[in-house]
Amino acid sequence: MSSDVHYTLHHPKWYRRRVSVWWWLQKRSYAQFVLRELTSVFVAFFAVVSLWQLHALGEGPEAYAHFMARLKSPLFLALHGVTFLFVLFHSITWFNLAPTAIVVRLRGKRVPDFVIAGMNYLVWLVASAAVAWLLLRG
Amino acid sequence: MTGGKSPFLWTLFSAGGTVAALLFPIHLFLTGLAFPLGWLDAPSHESLQDLVRHPLARLYLFVLISLPLFHWAHRFRYTLYDGLSLKHLAPLIVVVCYGGALLGTAMVVYTLWNLP
Amino acid sequence: MAETITLSVARYRPEEEAEPTVQTYEVPYRKDWVVLDALNYIKDQLDGSLSFRWSCRMGVCGSCGMTVNGEPKLTCAVFLSDYLPGPIRVEPLQYFPIVRDLVVDISDFLEKLQKVKPWIILKEEKPLSEGEYRQTPDQLDTYKQFSMCINCMLCYAACPIYGLEPGFVGPAAIALAQRYNLDSRDMGAQERLDILSQKGGIWDCTFVGECTKVCPENVDPAGAIQQYKLAGAAHWFKSLLLPWGAK
Amino acid sequence: MDVSSCDVLVVGGGAAGLRAAIAIAEANLNLRVAVISKVYPMRSHTVSAEGGAAAVIKPNDSLDEHAYDTISGGDWLCDQDAVEAFVNEAPVEMLRLEHWGCPWSRQPDGRVAVRSFGGMKVERTWFAADKTGFHMLHSLFQTTLKYEAIQRYDECFVTKLLVEKGRCQGVVAIEVATGKILAITAKAVILATGGCGKVFPFTTNGAIKTGDGMALAYRAGAPLKDMEFVQYHPTGLPLTGILITEATRSEGGWLLNKDGYRYLQDYDLGKPQPKPVLRSMELGPRDRLSQAFVKEQAKGRTLEGPYGHYVHLDIRHLGEKLIDKKLPFVRALCRKYVNLDPVKEMIPVRPVVHYMMGGIHTDIYGATPLPGLYAAGEAACVSINGANRLGSNSLTECLVFGARAGQAAAAFAAEQKETNPAISAQARDEQRRLEESFLRKTDGKERIAPLREEMHKNMEACAGIYRTGAELKRAAQVLRGLQDRFHDLQLDDRSYTFNTELTAALELSFMLDVAEGIVASAFARQESRGSHQRTDHPQRDDDKFLAHSLAYRSPEGPPRIEHLPVTITRWPPGQRVYGK
Numbered sequence A: 001m002s003s004d005v006h007y008t009l010h011h012p013k014w015y016r017r018r019v020s021v022w023w024w025l026q027k028r029s030y031a032q033f034v035l036r037e038l039t040s041v042f043v044a045f046f047a048v049v050s051l052w053q054l055h056a057l058g059e060g061p062e063a064y065a066h067f068m069a070r071l072k073s074p075l076f077l078a079l080h081g082v083t084f085l086f087v088l089f090h091s092i093t094w095f096n097l098a099p100t101a102i103v104v105r106l107r108g109k110r111v112p113d114f115v116i117a118g119m120n121y122l123v124w125l126v127a128s129a130a131v132a133w134l135l136l137r138g
Numbered sequence B: 001m002t003g004g005k006s007p008f009l010w011t012l013f014s015a016g017g018t019v020a021a022l023l024f025p026i027h028l029f030l031t032g033l034a035f036p037l038g039w040l041d042a043p044s045h046e047s048l049q050d051l052v053r054h055p056l057a058r059l060y061l062f063v064l065i066s067l068p069l070f071h072w073a074h075r076f077r078y079t080l081y082d083g084l085s086l087k088h089l090a091p092l093i094v095v096v097c098y099g100g101a102l103l104g105t106a107m108v109v110y111t112l113w114n115l116p
Numbered sequence C: 001m002a003e004t005i006t007l008s009v010a011r012y013r014p015e016e017e018a019e020p021t022v023q024t025y026e027v028p029y030r031k032d033w034v035v036l037d038a039l040n041y042i043k044d045q046l047d048g049s050l051s052f053r054w055s056c057r058m059g060v061c062g063s064c065g066m067t068v069n070g071e072p073k074l075t076c077a078v079f080l081s082d083y084l085p086g087p088i089r090v091e092p093l094q095y096f097p098i099v100r101d102l103v104v105d106i107s108d109f110l111e112k113l114q115k116v117k118p119w120i121i122l123k124e125e126k127p128l129s130e131g132e133y134r135q136t137p138d139q140l141d142t143y144k145q146f147s148m149c150i151n152c153m154l155c156y157a158a159c160p161i162y163g164l165e166p167g168f169v170g171p172a173a174i175a176l177a178q179r180y181n182l183d184s185r186d187m188g189a190q191e192r193l194d195i196l197s198q199k200g201g202i203w204d205c206t207f208v209g210e211c212t213k214v215c216p217e218n219v220d221p222a223g224a225i226q227q228y229k230l231a232g233a234a235h236w237f238k239s240l241l242l243p244w245g246a247k
Numbered sequence D: 001m002d003v004s005s006c007d008v009l010v011v012g013g014g015a016a017g018l019r020a021a022i023a024i025a026e027a028n029l030n031l032r033v034a035v036i037s038k039v040y041p042m043r044s045h046t047v048s049a050e051g052g053a054a055a056v057i058k059p060n061d062s063l064d065e066h067a068y069d070t071i072s073g074g075d076w077l078c079d080q081d082a083v084e085a086f087v088n089e090a091p092v093e094m095l096r097l098e099h100w101g102c103p104w105s106r107q108p109d110g111r112v113a114v115r116s117f118g119g120m121k122v123e124r125t126w127f128a129a130d131k132t133g134f135h136m137l138h139s140l141f142q143t144t145l146k147y148e149a150i151q152r153y154d155e156c157f158v159t160k161l162l163v164e165k166g167r168c169q170g171v172v173a174i175e176v177a178t179g180k181i182l183a184i185t186a187k188a189v190i191l192a193t194g195g196c197g198k199v200f201p202f203t204t205n206g207a208i209k210t211g212d213g214m215a216l217a218y219r220a221g222a223p224l225k226d227m228e229f230v231q232y233h234p235t236g237l238p239l240t241g242i243l244i245t246e247a248t249r250s251e252g253g254w255l256l257n258k259d260g261y262r263y264l265q266d267y268d269l270g271k272p273q274p275k276p277v278l279r280s281m282e283l284g285p286r287d288r289l290s291q292a293f294v295k296e297q298a299k300g301r302t303l304e305g306p307y308g309h310y311v312h313l314d315i316r317h318l319g320e321k322l323i324d325k326k327l328p329f330v331r332a333l334c335r336k337y338v339n340l341d342p343v344k345e346m347i348p349v350r351p352v353v354h355y356m357m358g359g360i361h362t363d364i365y366g367a368t369p370l371p372g373l374y375a376a377g378e379a380a381c382v383s384i385n386g387a388n389r390l391g392s393n394s395l396t397e398c399l400v401f402g403a404r405a406g407q408a409a410a411a412f413a414a415e416q417k418e419t420n421p422a423i424s425a426q427a428r429d430e431q432r433r434l435e436e437s438f439l440r441k442t443d444g445k446e447r448i449a450p451l452r453e454e455m456h457k458n459m460e461a462c463a464g465i466y467r468t469g470a471e472l473k474r475a476a477q478v479l480r481g482l483q484d485r486f487h488d489l490q491l492d493d494r495s496y497t498f499n500t501e502l503t504a505a506l507e508l509s510f511m512l513d514v515a516e517g518i519v520a521s522a523f524a525r526q527e528s529r530g531s532h533q534r535t536d537h538p539q540r541d542d543d544k545f546l547a548h549s550l551a552y553r554s555p556e557g558p559p560r561i562e563h564l565p566v567t568i569t570r571w572p573p574g575q576r577v578y579g580k
């Protein structure tokens, strides 16, 4: 680090600050960013749960019933509650940021961001409804 | 080919992120909260099995589980790099993250293959 | 002129000090003064040894970027009245090496800028006698936003990835590369993509998005980089599927 | 001390300097070119130019019209051979910049769009929204990055020209970051250091425009030409002096006095029309508009605010859509700095020091009388601007004469043998001077700010829009006194690292020299012409003063003034008629 460098005439002695491991606690928006990134852990968690569910499904009705019973445990309920919040956070940030990455031009004019974000939400709604219908209809 | 594996991994990350954003909330809400808490009636084992018999449903499940795992792998990798300043452990982190996602994907394939 | 406001200004005198210190100054409070005016007041009236950069005082030369109360700002574009009742903390931009007081070293950016080839690349230039390249207002509009960058470095000072990984080319340079990629006159997109696909290029950005938030010119470097990634990924698949077709 | 060398050294990284550097790199591939600048090139004050750059490109226009507008706008003090070269080469230079990527505003068919500007009979101003200078500078700078032959010394402050055997052979500079003295030898040097608006207190110019190059040349023995011609821009924001571009008026903005009356009609500038009429009313030339303001103020018909008198610039009737499309920066500046929205409110404006018509005396190739020394851009006086520059001519001038100076310097350098080794002794002397008079000095009593303030007050009071012989005489004495007091300067800052107090001191001393040049030239010109208005000599006097002023440094005392006839080719002096 620079503190043990001695100044000599005409040679720069720059001070380099080291970025702290905890940089993301220094600013609200940084913390938000890290939270956003950490949603991926919850996404992965639910993917694993789904894999487990699929496995149980294959093992037969008993195994599946057992699986469903496990989901009722307070531990899982709590975990899923938290996971749900993070997954929602993921969806919202994802949809809101998509327009920055995806530029659509219609007749030479850029489609405004809110239209693209709006489309995302629309697709979200339709997809969710479709899934719910498939799972709930009988 | 430019950019080594990065564009590929990033595409998986994005695709996974989109799948998770679109589909996870509803699945999670139903399976993780609404059914266990009895707000809604869970579908029976039988009806589910009927549903997943269709090849399209299997494809759907494959996409639903595997891609978000890659989404996680990518994001988590960088979170470890940056959030915990662990870049010096990069090789290990890469193996754990993408390895995990690959393993998960293999298991999905195996499970789907063996479904009746 | 009874009213005053306190400025806590970071000092670093490499000849004398091992690390930066803070010095406080009382300056008159005027409602239409920007923070830079207060710094100039200090330099002219209180302490001639305070060093900082500035020139245009109208937010276009890009030289007066500093950290004001923790946020990267153009000091000629933020008013004392935005920070009432003070004190106002003025520090050099984050993540850059400090040369002296409020002055940071940005030579690294200039090297990176050159690396991304921010100029029109053509296979063959048409002779001047044939006049201008036609470019419709809509075509101009596709890149105009990214051409507004004043190189003020606020986005670098906001991007933690740049802080952690000094090799990262960074928001403004990538936005400028994208500015040329999108220019209808340019044919250098491939050359730039080759460079920016390497380590330190577009794939290092994790879309923290702070760069866009602090940009005083609404350049949206975060958008530029994500769009760039999308284009890069599309190109990658194209060259995978049609190895002979990708130019 | 570091000694390095190159073939052609360009001092200044603004539009003129960068254009010159590219011209050299393209003219002769074997030459090593270097650009030295006290700020990073993209910070140069060219960046702040808003309105546009003039060049004939549309079929309804002609080179002769451009030349005539320029010459009459300059009150016949322009050298007409220079103007002809300028208007001829302007279109090509502008096209070149288009090919280099400058984002010019366009017509729907994809061709470059033009707008009108004050003092012009035909629309011919190219623009990039209202950030023309910014886009030109960044396009140029980014283009220079392509040339490997162009080396850069960024943030290096030139303090002296090295002259040996009657030839300019390089410069001495301080590397600001380290305080190291650099001796850079060169076979030719081009000064492109911009203007000196900071000699006045209220100016659109940035902190860096302190006339360094003018003073450097002057000290090296080259004369300064037409320094009495200082352009006031009629529309600056009170307090900050931030410029509200002339484009506001060419789009149709009105100037209103406190009664909401378009007062320009009282000053021989035509009759008000609802739509903007070229060369009339608000589109008259800058000198006349600024003078009208002073007269209006004398009649008590201006408004008064905390920062002096002002009038209103009204663009509300242009509508939000046009303002956002063509004047977005104006709207942003008003919102930011005077806290009002020009879509709904009128903008307070007053005349503000903007541009120096005068500068280092050069011929039409950019060569100064000192062999090996060239100049271009606002630092130079070729002269195409005469007694009053037309808006949007100077950015183009930077390109045309930047390129010309580059080519001429390249040709000169190619013929020279190696530079003279004796100059490193000179460089050492300069290093000693800087240390003894500034960095190591402990017994001084003066501080920079009060001296600068006094210079400001003096220049504003005596060398402003209207001048008299008596006031100018007094001003000259004050400046002499300030020169003396400057020797007694004491710095707070002894550091070698980024010592901006040292550079400010050097800038002040440059400004004092330039100010003396302005005042002495103004005193000698006993007539009124263009921007130079003597109330004691209100008429233009072509018999005596159809001539340029040349200010030479004299060893002691104020500069010596000589006069040089104006070159007239095709346009004999006539009356300046506007609004007809």
Ligand SMILES: Cc1cc2nc3c(=O)[nH]c(=O)nc-3n(C[C@H](O)[C@H](O)[C@H](O)COP(=O)(O)OP(=O)(O)OC[C@H]3O[C@@H](n4cnc5c(N)ncnc54)[C@H](O)[C@@H]3O)c2cc1C
Binding pocket: D011, D012, D013, D014, D015, D016, D017, D036, D037, D038, D039, D040, D041, D044, D045, D046, D047, D048, D049, D050, D051, D052, D053, D054, D132, D133, D156, D157, D158, D159, D192, D193, D194, D195, D204, D205, D206, D208, D209, D212, D213, D243, D354, D355, D376, D377, D378, D379, D391, D392, D393, D394, D395, D396, D398
């Ligand atoms: C607010 C504003 C608006 C304007 N609008 C217009 C317009 O619309 N149209 C138009 O045609 N003109 C306009 N002008 C005028 C025009 O912008 C300038 O005349 C022109 O940009 C000058 O360019 P330049 O290259 O000569 O100098 P600058 O751009 O001023 O560059 C000077 C360079 O010299 C360097 N330098 C100076 N001193 C030293 C030293 N001691 N050592 C080392 N380097 C040094 C500086 O670092 C800088 O790089 C405007 C001017 C202003 C202030």
Ligand code: SF4
Binding pocket: C148, C149, C150, C151, C152, C153, C154, C155, C156, C171, C172, C175, C211, C214, C215, C216, C217, C218, C219, C220, C221
């Ligand atoms: S992108 Fe914005 S913040 Fe970054 S350097 Fe350019 S203008 Fe400044």
Ligand code: F3S
Binding pocket: C158, C159, C160, C161, C162, C170, C171, C204, C205, C206, C207, C208, C209, C210, C211, C212, C221, C222, C225
């Ligand atoms: S803040 Fe940094 S990580 Fe990317 S989106 Fe901006 S460059």
Ligand code: FES
Binding pocket: C054, C055, C056, C057, C058, C059, C060, C061, C062, C063, C064, C065, C074, C075, C076, C077
């Ligand atoms: S001084 Fe130029 S951007 Fe602030």
